[in-house]
Amino acid sequence: MATWDLQGTKHHVLICNGGSCMRKGGEEVTQAIRDEIDRIQLHEYVHTTRTRCNGRCEDACVVIVYPEGIWYRAVNEQIGKDIVRKHVRDGEMLHEYVTYTYDEGFVMPKYSVATRGKKK
Amino acid sequence: MATWDLQGTKHHVLICNGGSCMRKGGEEVTQAIRDEIDRIQLHEYVHTTRTRCNGRCEDACVVIVYPEGIWYRAVNEQIGKDIVRKHVRDGEMLHEYVTYTYDEGFVMPKYSVATRGKKK
Numbered sequence: 089m090a091t092w093d094l095q096g097t098k099h100h101v102l103i104c105n106g107g108s109c110m111r112k113g114g115e116e117v118t119q120a121i122r123d124e125i126d127r128i129q130l131h132e133y134v135h136t137t138r139t140r141c142n143g144r145c146e147d148a149c150v151v152i153v154y155p156e157g158i159w160y161r162a163v164n165e166q167i168g169k170d171i172v173r174k175h176v177r178d179g180e181m182l183h184e185y186v187t188y189t190y191d192e193g194f195v196m197p198k199y200s201v202a203t204r205g206k207k208k
Numbered sequence: 209m210a211t212w213d214l215q216g217t218k219h220h221v222l223i224c225n226g227g228s229c230m231r232k233g234g235e236e237v238t239q240a241i242r243d244e245i246d247r248i249q250l251h252e253y254v255h256t257t258r259t260r261c262n263g264r265c266e267d268a269c270v271v272i273v274y275p276e277g278i279w280y281r282a283v284n285e286q287i288g289k290d291i292v293r294k295h296v297r298d299g300e301m302l303h304e305y306v307t308y309t310y311d312e313g314f315v316m317p318k319y320s321v322a323t324r325g326k327k328k
Contacts, residue, residue, distance in 0.1 A: 090263050093327050095314055095324070132328050140258040155274060193217060194217045204215070
């Protein structure tokens with residue numbers, strides 16, 4: 089029952105807590121991301137939300153950063169912390185874990201090793 | 209256990225399924241939004257995800273549209289359907305329900321009637 093003032097928040101990080109992601113460490117990834125935000129005092133600039141399934145189960149654990157629209161795959165605790173420091177704080181994507189970038193729609197860059205998945 | 213191809217998807221709609229939102233019709237809003245997407249065949253262009261609490265409980269039920277970064281408050285089934293048709297399909301915000309827009313960070317526009325909330 090909290091209502092936070094999000095004015096000034098620059099990034100919204102969505103951490104998948106769907107079934108597949110929870111089996112691949114979703115709880116630990118959630119805590120690692122939140123601990124790193126606390127440690128480097130980024131509360132005002134980044135907001136986190138646990139989600140249910142994001143429909144990319146082969147990529148578990150999935151983390152998404154908005155408004156950039158960057159989807160990450162195979163996130164573990166260390167990569168979660170790196171997303172906070174490198175992407176959120178320093179503005180550098182972690183290319184090796186990117187599944188989608190955004191350019192008037194989600195785009196899977198050529199360097200992505202993720203499966204395309206089923207056509208909607 | 210699904211892995212969808214999200215290439216070409218233009219909008220990601222997050223529907224809050226936290227405790228406060230579920231008490232304000234979160235399940236019905238989720239279904240209404242998904243039904244409207246089905247009805248007007250927007251599957252390829254919009255992806256939906258249920259979230260846990262987004263930290264804006266006074267605004268229940270909360271719906272967020274990315275990559276625009278528009279947060280909506282007090283969404284019921286009809287407003288959920290309007291978000292799909294007017295915002296997602298036609299590109300028109302529903303101003304009377306907007307809490308935040310995005311401009312290098314979340315901004316609460318002057319016309320918003322939402323409470324600011326607690327400082328992070």
